[in-house]
Amino acid sequence: MDSQRNILLIALLFVSFLLFQQWNMDNSPQTQQGIEQQVNNSGDVPSHTGDGQPITDQTTSDNLITINTDVLALTVDTLGGDIIEAKLLAYNNELDSVDPFVLLKNGADYQYTAQSGLIGTNGIDTTAGRAQLSVDSDSFTLADGQDELRVPMTYEKNGIAYTKTFIMKRGSYAVDVEYSINNQSDNAASVQMYAQLKQNLVDAGGNLAMPTYHGGAYSADDTKYKKYSFDDMQDKNLNLTINNQGWAAMMQHYFVSAWIPNTQGATNLYTRTGNGLGYIGIRMPAATVAPGAEQTLGATLWVGPKLQDQMEATAPNLNLTVDYGWLWFIASPLHTLLSFIQGIVVNWGVAIIILTFIVRGAMYPLTKAQYTSMAKMRMLQPKLQAMRERLGDDRQRMSQEMMELYKKEKVNPLGGCLPILVQMPIFIALYWSLMESVELRHTPFFGWIHDLSAQDPYFILPVLMGVTMFMIQKMSPTTVTDPMQQKIMTFMPVMFTFFFLWFPSGLVLYWLVSNIVTLIQQTLIYRSLEKKGLHSK
The missing domain is CATH 2.70.98.90 (Beta-galactosidase; Chain A, domain 5)
Structure with a gap:
């Protein structure tokens, strides 16, 4: 398995994860306004009988009061004392809006x-x-x-x-x-x-x-x-x-x-x-x-x-x-670390960049092992090809001699795959950690990025992400000779650039920086392997 296939594996796993999330939503039963109710009458107040059945619905009155603190502005109906509106004063409704976000409301249509x-x-x-x-x-x-x-x-x-x-x-x-x-x-x-x-x-x-x-x-x-x-x-x-x-x-x-x-x-x-x-x-x-x-x-x-x-x-x-999903035990510490970094650097975009370097730096031993294993596997390709020509369709003997060759050369055929499988949960956990962070809502980065929770208005970050993905492909040695596979690999950066156009800019920033770190690590690792005579295209 070469590095291009590893990139493809990461990409496909990540997209599959997102598609699975959306499939769960799209295939759940749709809301039916006319469904037969399990209650006697619709209403606001549980029955005084204690059986959970509602009583007659209550409309709001004209006798309203307001209660204001430094972070909340509540409207309370004196008929029953219900909170019929809650404005969050520290959060604007839309980017650059002077109106606060309204969480609770009592409108004619909602x-x-x-x-x-x-x-x-x-x-x-x-x-x-x-x-x-x-x-x-x-x-x-x-x-x-x-x-x-x-x-x-x-x-x-x-x-x-x-x-x-x-x-x-x-x-x-x-x-x-x-x-x-x-x-x-x-x-x-x-x-x-x-x-x-x-x-x-x-x-x-x-x-x-x-x-x-x-x-x-x-x-x-x-x-x-x-x-x-x-x-x-x-x-x-x-x-x-x-x-x-x-x-x-x-x-x-x-x-x-x-x-x-x-x-x-x-x-x-x-x-x-x-x-x-x-x-x-x-x-x-x-x-x-x-x-x-x-x-x-x-x-x-x-x-x-x-x-x-x-x-x-x-x-x-x-x-x-x-909700960090099933990877909460990874996402929660990552969010804590991200918040700690932001407390020092102030800017959430800079915090994302630093967090990306920290995570990828921690995974560097795995990345190095991955590329080293891939390089050794490439060095064995001539011997493996000769073995295939010599043994033909004898798969059992082919498997035995391959394992003996791997053992003799001290090569783990899964060495290029396992690091990817270890990294994928971290990628997904980071995705959820960034997506669920209310701190990123309407938070600017630099220049044209005024909201890290919204898509890039000029699509600059997704395009840069696609360019770095293409550069990773070009830097990575490959043994792929099939023209169709080559076309698919070449098309991958284009597909992912299109896909990332609608991603929140904070997530695209993470992916872009991760690609840049990958390019840096690839350069360092390949130079080291070339000195050892292991790197061969």
């Missing part, structure tokens, strides 16, 4: 909201409707020098005072939602808190170059992290019990929202669909508040970018929503 309430015998969210909460102001802002903002909303019914409080901290995308139940009635009060995310049933999203996921996910006692797509929700309602730690989330590329229960005990994790909407949420254990007593129930809503350190500090396994 809904994605975070709901929470109290159900049960003395719950304030019933089949008759949601509670109209009272609040002192219609606007709340975290002041300069203030680290925490608390926004209480109140409601009274039958001698019971309910206070729903939003608690937000500076620099944090975690929103604590607490319900305080002060029972001044003569009877015990039974309530149960629920929290859920509601979103239109949408396609999984992504494309061949960026096969991203858009849908539900959860964590439970025996499952650290599992996706539960909108198609899964329509096929079967999720119904699990969380006794320890867990959460329910809606994911998309770079961003996630998730409800995490703060109340101890058996918590129900559920999904359902209705009227073209998908729901995933948690229903916490029922609480009994004695007459004259007060009790607090709560949950935390993460609504923001996929920042691994902050998410891990918010809830166990929430950082796994940064």
Whole structure:
């Protein structure tokens, strides 16, 4: 196996990997808006009976308030106290846009909201409707020098005072939602808190170059992290019990929202669909508040970018929503290393270049062994050809004498293949690490590259990548004599240049630098082999 075939193997494995990812998306059952529902009526609030069935859907009211911190701008409907809009102030909607990215929204054609309430015998969210909460102001802002903002909303019914409080901290995308139940009635009060995310049933999203996921996910006692797509929700309602730690989330590329229960005990994790909407949420254990007593129930809503350190500090396994696939154990350390480098050099593009040199440098012994093995195999070609002519079709004897020759010359026939197989997981892990990094979103490099997460607007990087791939081919000695194979090898750089036109520029930058490192390593290794008399074209 020569180096050109190795390049072809890497290329085909990489493309096959991407095609497989896209095939999984394209061949999953499509969203069916008219699917027969497994519920009685579509709605926003789990039934107070505790059987998971929804009640009448609730529309938003005109009584809205805004809550602003340094990183979040929330719009809350006082009818029930749902978060119907969440703007991420540190992330712009589009490149060079002054408008912030809107994660949660409640439009006429698209809904994605975070709901929470109290159900049960003395719950304030019933089949008759949601509670109209009272609040002192219609606007709340975290002041300069203030680290925490608390926004209480109140409601009274039958001698019971309910206070729903939003608690937000500076620099944090975690929103604590607490319900305080002060029972001044003569009877015990039974309530149960629920929290859920509601979103239109949408396609999984992504494309061949960026096969991203858009849908539900959860964590439970025996499952650290599992996706539960909108198609899964329509096929079967999720119904699990969380006794320890867990959460329910809606994911998309770079961003996630998730409800995490703060109340101890058996918590129900559920999904359902209705009227073209998908729901995933948690229903916490029922609480009994004695007459004259007060009790607090709560949950935390993460609504923001996929920042691994902050998410891990918010809830166990929430950082796994940064989905590195089955090579997470390689991709995660690579992302940590990339972030460390960026902290020193500041520029993420420069960090990618340095990371590429580090990774390829670490693999240099394998690369050297690969080219050395290939050179030795080429030196044996005349002897192998003579052996074929002498033995003809006697394959068994041919195999025996070949193995004896390899042993005598101390040549491993697989020496040129194994390094490639070792490198491929690292290539794929780097691909996922770069693709899942929200830090690269709308991040400039130099010159014409204003967004490392978007394709090169002038296709300069893909063209340079194709040129370096062609140079690697020309530098590599080959024993290929078949004209068709030669044409295929010559066409490979053209095909991959076309393919990489739609790749995010950060990924193309990595591949380009990797090719440049390969050229440097090839030059050094071949010069060393020539001195030993092993390099022969």
